[in-house]
Amino acid sequence: MKKLVITLSIVLIGLLGYSQVTSVGEFRVATAATEFGVNLPVGTKVYNIETGDYWVATAGVISTATLSDASTSFTKLNDAGTDDQTAEEVVVTATGNLASENVQSALLELQGDIDGISDTDDQTAAEVxxxxxxxxxxxxxxxxxxxxxxxxxxxHRTDITQNAADIATFETNVSTALSTGTVDGISYGITSDGGADDVILAAATSSTAGVMAAAQYTKLDGIEAGAQVNLTMITEKFEEDDGTASAHSLSQTAVTAQGAIVTINGVTLAPANYTLATTSITMGVPVYQYDQIVITYFY
Structure with a gap:
């Protein structure tokens, strides 16, 4: 029997020693400016006689503190001593479009925004x-x-004569001075203001009309009066039989404007290496004994 009592006593002492529950006090002060006089642990209740409000400490408070200067360490309770807060007492952080700092005001702001929303967006032209x-x-x-x-x-409106059948056409004549613009070998520019070309006349081609290009003029200018297109091509060959150059006359009157093809010993010469006249050709390169000269030309 004694062993049982001792055992139960030990178990009871152990339970009390390891209990997680601690008691806190409940105090009262005359006003919110009254010093507590003792250090208050977390959970201590304080009753303000002047206002009839209950407060509970949410953090440890020193003895020289008051409800006023330690307000951030207390939460207000209701008359029954419990923390049944109203929406107005629940603090929120103002963010986004909300400026309120408690739940009650934030709800009112949101309701105002909702009431201001219209079902349609029938804008006028002045609103777009x-x-x-x-x-x-x-x-x-x-x-x-x-x-x-x-x-x-x-x-800028121009009156137009109109009847039931049709609309009469009208013209507006504006005087302008045309002048030569940019001119080169293949085109001719025309300007109305002396600046950039308004119109550019291109050179004529085999399929389209146009102005005469410089190269076309040069070619036409080289044609002799009365010239005909029925030309005949002839090839003649000459050979130097000794070391002394001798003259050889062409058998026909060459049409020099048509050029010629001249070779020495089978090698074609450039036009700069000879001069073709109407009945002769003058070589601009040395011609030696037994050299063969072949000339093809038109007459």
């Missing part, structure tokens, strides 16, 4: 914004821009 990238008008909304466009149209 525009951006004028080219600087054509000063208005920043559709209504204003349309008004500016209407005024501009009225200022």
């Amino acid at each position: 914004d525009i951006t004028d990238a080219d600087g054509d008008y000063t208005s920043t909304n559709v209504e204003g821009a349309l008004s500016e466009i209407g005024d501009s149209f009225a200022a």
